[in-house]
Amino acid sequence: MYALLLSIIYIAFISLGLPDSLIGAGWPVMHQDLDVPIAFAGIVTMIIASGTILSSLASERVTRRFGVGVVTAVSVGMTAAALVGFSFSGSFWMLCLWAIPYGLGAGAVDAALNNYVAVHYAARHMNWLHACWGLGASISPFIMSFALTSGMGWSSAYLIIGAIQAVLTFALLLSIPLWKRVNSIVPSHHEDGEEGDAESPPTGNGSRHVPLAQALRIPGVLLILAAFFAYCALESTAILWASTYLVADRGVAPATAAAFASLFLLGITAGRFLAGFFADRVGDRWMMRGGFITVGTGVLMLALPLQTSTLALIGLVIAGLGCAPIYPAIIHSTPVNFGRNNSQAIIGIQMAAAYAGSTLAPPLFGVISAWTGMWLLPLFLAVLVALGLVMSERLNLMVDRRNEVPVS
CATH class of the missing domain: 1.20.1250.20 (MFS general substrate transporter like domains)
Known part of the structure; x- marks a missing residue:
């Protein structure tokens, strides 16, 4: 069932x-x-x-x-x-x-x-x-x-x-x-650790409503909202502008740039299928951390001012693979970080932050690049990677202090 x-x-x-x-x-x-x-x-x-x-x-x-x-x-x-x-x-x-x-x-x-x-x-x-x-x-x-x-x-x-x-x-x-x-079956609750029961029976929603203002005051919520905003902003910006950057700044042929821009999306999809095989063993925290670090590596490769564009193209694919586990890990860790009773309210706010990042960041970069040039794209993405990583790590520290467990 x-x-x-x-x-x-x-x-x-x-x-x-x-x-x-x-x-x-x-x-x-x-x-x-x-x-x-x-x-x-x-x-x-x-x-x-x-x-x-x-x-x-x-x-x-x-x-x-x-x-x-x-x-x-x-x-x-x-x-x-x-x-x-x-x-x-x-x-x-x-x-x-x-x-x-x-x-x-x-x-x-x-x-x-x-x-x-x-x-x-x-x-x-x-x-x-x-x-x-x-x-x-x-x-x-x-x-x-x-x-x-x-x-x-x-x-x-x-x-x-x-x-x-x-x-x-x-x-x-x-x-x-x-x-x-x-929903009529009594659930097996999430464990106290990072991962929940792998196949606990789904249940209905709790009866207690969590108002928006109350959810925002929960310690750590603003941190994860900033991390989620940053991730979705960098993903959508890369999807929209990567091909233009490769053509305008790196001299890549338009057809080649379009192909590798599509590989960024395919990297996200394929990366999520692959991540599913080891996500339970690695845990949400390391999936998120490793994802941001991998994206940062790909962005660095994209930015290196080399004569050949090969490294930049490979970097774009690596960035896509790095993006793969971040979104699912942020969502899946929400009940553990903030409690099951609060998770529906917080995930709703996270979705709003995600849509805001996806909507606002690409046109913002478009306006900025009109003044500075397309060379700024890797730096723009790097700032978003750093913001996402720092905010998620600050949340990890807060959760560790709350649970009084050693920092991993």
């Missing part, structure tokens, strides 16, 4: 990733059909990000009221409706309108499922689940490419993904009784 529920969650994570790459893949055609400037893509993504931040902050209250199963089904249903709405949008204002339920649905389900897995399943599942997100995000550009090359148009790609989401919504609605049956 637990395995069946876990399979449903895996599929839901693939579904989470499916729509995320559609706008980027289809916008070169979409903005022409909608007769708007190419820069208007930022308006749509900002509306989506605003919705995800709001629903992430509200996820703790909503999930406690209705349960993870209902929240997941309704949220995926909202994204399905939004994607179908995108497919019928003949004007830009309609696209903006449908972006609202898309963002609200994505944020709620992301926070609810992340907390559920963090509390009830081992670290390997958190890594594999986020690898599933990467799988979904990697599939959707191919669907958009197929729709465009076959002459069906970009709207067909949204309709296809929307139909997939609708089918998943129906499956999730049917699974709600399964969530209730599993």
